Amino acid sequence: MTFVRGMPGESHGVPGAACGRRTLLKAGLAGLAIPVLPGLFGTAEAAVPPSGTTARYTMTTFTYAAENTVHVYDSVDATAFRLLKGPAYTPPTGLSRDPSIMRHTDGRYYLTYTASWTGNQIGLASSTDRVNWAFLGNITIPGTGIGNSWAPEWFIDTDGSVNIIVSLHFNGAPNGTFQPYKITATDAGLTAWSAPAPLTGIPAAYIDTFIVKIGSTYHAFCKSTSTRSIDFATAGSLTGPYTIWKTANFVDYDGEGPTAVPLDNGGWRLFFEDYRNRRFWFTDSRDTFRTWSPPVLLPGLSGTVKHLTVPRENVPGGPTLPTGPRVLRSVNFPDRYWNADGGLGTTRTTFTIVPGLADPNGYSFRAADGRYLRHYAFGLRMDTGSGTVFAEDATFVARPGAVNGSVALESFNFPGRYIRHRDYSLWVDPHTNTDLFRQDSSFTAIAP
Template sequence: MSRIERRTLFKAGLAGLAVPALSGVAAPALAAVPPTGTTARYTMTAFTYASENTVHVYDSVDATAFSLLKGPAFKPPTGLSRDPSIMRHTDGRYYLTYTAGWTGNQIGLASSADRVNWTFLGNITIGADGVGNSWAPEWFIDSDGSVNIILSLHYNGTPTGAFQASKITATNAALTSWSAPVPLAGIPSAYIDTFIVKVGSTYHAFCKSTSTKSIDFATASSLNGPYTIWKTGNFVTYDGEGPCLVPLDNGGWRMYFEDFRNRRFWFTDSRDTFRTWTTPALLPGLSGTVKHLTVVRENVEGGLTVPSGSRLLRSVNFPDRYWNAGGNLATTGTAFTVVPGLADANAYSFRAPDGRYLRHYAFRLRLDPAGSGSFAEDATFVARPGAVAGSVAFESYNFPGRYIRHRNLELWADLTANTDLFHNDSSFTAVAP
């Protein structure tokens, strides 16, 4: 994070997260969709353009369409609550850390049992001399269970924009005592907004470069470094900052980032260790409202079960129309056999009476015989809650955020708009033939 006046001095690139090596889109993929009786839950914490000292909490089942859980949900007694980062601790409670002021050597700390009601716990003092700014703290839980906060520190007397990526580590389970900051070796002072994950034995850091206006990816064998910069993800058309990344049901990862100059939030997905990314898409509903968000994923009780066997899929808002074999919505529907997903058995695929499967191709739904390549993933859909009780929406497995939706009486895999119209158009009931 940096002060708004200063951010304009350097076109922010994009900072991000590192992810595990994945197998691309080859099917079948390793199962990542939560099993029956559980579902993914994504919790977002953010501050907004309207307020720098209140935190809003949002909720989602698919990491795309977020709804407000409570806002404002937290306000510290004094100071700011910018850049709020959320994690769930071993005590079962949720914790926030956040930028507590434009200047100073402290960051804020708050906790909640339910993600809705938050208690201010106090400020964490950074135990080093000469700290002038303590910005953009992010939780990092190491594989050994240690709780760390990664943050950007500016020391008095150093050039403007010279931030040191550092970590502090909790020295007790109550998170009331913290170590002195340890610099992350190998990450130069021209970087800010560092976010780290560990994959296997390797630490991955994505850092926003204030000089090259890019996202530089780095790896190390130790959290402390030294890190080696190995790749640049240069989203040059987006003045991006405030990034975070979360895992998706298909084994890929989603990165969120803010288009600072234009007040918009974007997301982009990767399934091949950052070699390729999907075209960035606007975060629906919240773009232009939220700033510097963090999203945490949990698997929780719940989720939908679609009855197996022969079913008609009936439109919620056109109840006289059903899916048919032509990839349309028609008064005479096709009785599809609901089977375990071809790419993930915890999702669903739909087999027509002639043995072909419903799949998306160029995002249009159609029937094809089972094939190789991306076919299994194209024909696999994750069940999500529909717009009305008893209905279900089907999210594309390999293009998260896209749902089977009718428009002009045709079936498409469209990116959610997070509107009532879209939710109704993408909601169906599975009924006996």
């Protein structure tokens, strides 16, 4: 392979959650004496980062407005994304559809993307800060009769090898008969690549194949071009053979371009696009993709972004709460405080802030009588109990609040829902991309 240089409702059991184009990124490069960087774009399992660090999800996407520009967003919770720069990258010629991002062992970020509607080349660009990008050139995929090279996805295996999964369509084959292939970098500079190898067991009726690895098993998410479903497959090696074992049953959404990322509670979030209706959805799973939560619209960006990647890495930063006795005060109603009946009132209740019952890097709130603040039917109340469900209902993750010194508290077992006051009651509500929600869900912890 040659590289062409270019010009510069809530249920109290295990919550469910709901395969396409994005490849989960791990770390390293096989066969080369290069150190593995910690915290690279996702691990097989995630947990709440320790104090002083935070999860960071970087979204690269193109939009309905242009097929040759890449926009970059980021988020601490895989729900509320803010624009870092848009457009952040435009190639010298051609397209930049389906941009997939990874962080390499040299500390730089790299994009690969669909460079043209036809042909056997995919694009490559790099950045030191995720914001300012430089075109590196196009990777030419060798082979006879390649008519289309679409939706390349980075996949960094646990052996350190840097791979790109790309959907190839060959001249003369029926329309829609794409099949996933992998190419592997053979040098640290990503300038030389192996010949394409098919992912056997995934038929030619699938496109947008996205791979994650959990333990020794490779999980493929694949968009069926015949049934319009997102199907799942597993294999013991990256190139297969894969066995298709489950359909996600999002046929009504005609979902494509899915990307899966790990969450702080150990579950996974799957993003996918309902491209016919110009909407982007996400859904969560905590049982290795067997069940999924009802799909939720991506707030603020649904209808704007297309075919995105959202890998995760842990970075320094993030808010912390002081442990011990504290009073929780509303940011936008500073004369009102959390109280013991699960409301926001003028009477102060002192809570003892303790390490989270479900994860010690989260937080739980204990009253003087030993009861804990937990959500039930998405309302907040004081309660006693034991077991996994109770512990998770009573655990919250600190996120940046709307003003300096404040925090927002995300539900541990329902990511994307935050403690928020509404009608002077406390609820665990889904995030909305509004200033009012950010104010209503921000609190300060003060001495009693």
